[in-house]
Amino acid sequence: MTLSVAMQHRFDGFELNVAFEAPTGITVLFGRSGAGKSTIIDAVAGLLRPETGRIVSDGEVLFDSTTGETTPPHRRRVGYIFQDARLFPHLTVRQNLGYGRWFAPKTAPREDLGRIVDLLGIGHLLARRPAHLSGGERQRVAIGRALLASPRIILADEPLAALDEQRKAEILPYFERLRDEVSVPILYVSHAAAEVARIATTVVALSNGRVARQGPAADVLSDPAITPIGVRAAGAMLDAQVTQHHNDGLTTLETAGAKLLLPRVTQPPGTHVRVWIEAQDVMLATQRPSGISALNVLKVRVNELRFGAGPGVLVQLAFGDAMLLSRITRRSADALSLAPGAEVFAVLKAVSVARDAIGERPNA
Structure with missing residues (x-):
């Protein structure tokens, strides 16, 4: 499965003009704050309508400014993982996971709850409510909820930004497992170089609203001309x-x-x-x-x-x-x-x- 994105959009004092392919695995949108990463994520999710462009998921057109075709957000089968987990506080972990399944289309392939629970190591948390979870545990439940919605795209907008270093270290291995075991493209936003190096299969380096370079993680990250977050982090x-x-x-x-x-x-x-x-x-x-x-x-x-x-x-x-x-x-x-x-x-x-x-x- 592949996600294809080509879009142009203008804000006051800023113009985004990008085109890239995101294959199965984790494609990281990598760059400074304000480079356009979250704007791209929102456009793929259907939360923002680009001025011009075309977004295609596994052959299905989600947006095309030429034809006027636009798939509503709730029909795009997108699993969205936010910076904060956004779990329902009155529901248990099991019920929060079930909420994701409730939104999965009836015709979509169903993920097995037991497999997702094992993948994320949350079996012992199923009876708890979010208030009794650590930050890393909440994010793992949020990932599970997104997977159980049977998405064909997973969007992760700086999902570790709100976590301390210990919690980041706890959850990074689960994103490595997602990269290797989930068969849909994952579009992941980050400006942390070590995080990108650990999980990315593909890197799209963004600078001032443009793609500076895209390709395999090792090639992009070792290029001395590509320093999207500054040479101090090279x-x-x-x-x-x-x-x-x-x-x-x-x-x-x-x-x-x-x-x-x-x-x-x-x-x-x-x-x-x-x-x-x-x-x-x-x-x-x-x-x-x-x-x-x-x-x-x-x-x-x-x-x-x-x-x-x-x-x-x-x-x-x-x-x-x-x-x-x-x-x-x-x-x-x-x-x-x-x-x-x-x-x-x-x-x-x-x-x-x-x-x-x-x-x-x-x-x-």
Whole structure:
């Protein structure tokens, strides 16, 4: 199943003009606040009518400004997950889930309640009311309600924005499971780079109402020209495999023929994971350093340098078939005589990579 979006819409002082495809899996609309992400979500849901454009879900036209065709919101079979769960406080979890099923079209394939409950790990919550749930638990119930409405599109508008770091870490694995086990496109809004790296199969990077780039998450996130939320949050995503847990609390991962030591991850050896590494945490050296506390030293090749308006430089680094980004000063780049093709060493402290920056890789 695929969602196709092409739309133009103007507000005072802002014009949105985008076109992209969202296949099955999680397509993240990634960019700063005000880039147009929520406007796109509302247009797909039918809550906003674009001035011009065409929106098609699995071959069915939801909106076409040329023909005037518009499917009403309640007939679009959209599951909407908001920032706040918006559960009915007087209903139990089971009754809130049933509310989603009540809105599912009679002709639509029915999701099995037991499967959704198991998928989201909410079986022990069914008799509770929302007031007795944590923020993460409420969001899991809201996800279940959306799934039980038999949607052909799921829309998630910054669903983790209202949660603290602990609750975000609790719920991210459930979005990874949705990505891998639900067979409908999920359009997900975020401006958190590590979150995007963990869950996205496709990234649509937005800047000032335009698509800066779209494609597989690893390709878009490691592009030094694509910094939709600013260079301070730039980084790259690595595919890796857990190989060994150590008694001192570290884990060895293998990526692109190299080994990384990171704080212990929860996944067992053999698991394929994604690792988000921030560019500001990667140092560069022209010779292999010795006598330092950093545990990870990778031999890499400079692929591209991206100079900004300030004193910083984003350096794209290649090793094997993987890419890293390093954020350094122009002065450092000059001192190291960095240029495309130069071989250098990337240095990364193990403790620089937070545990919530490591997640399950999508199913192949």
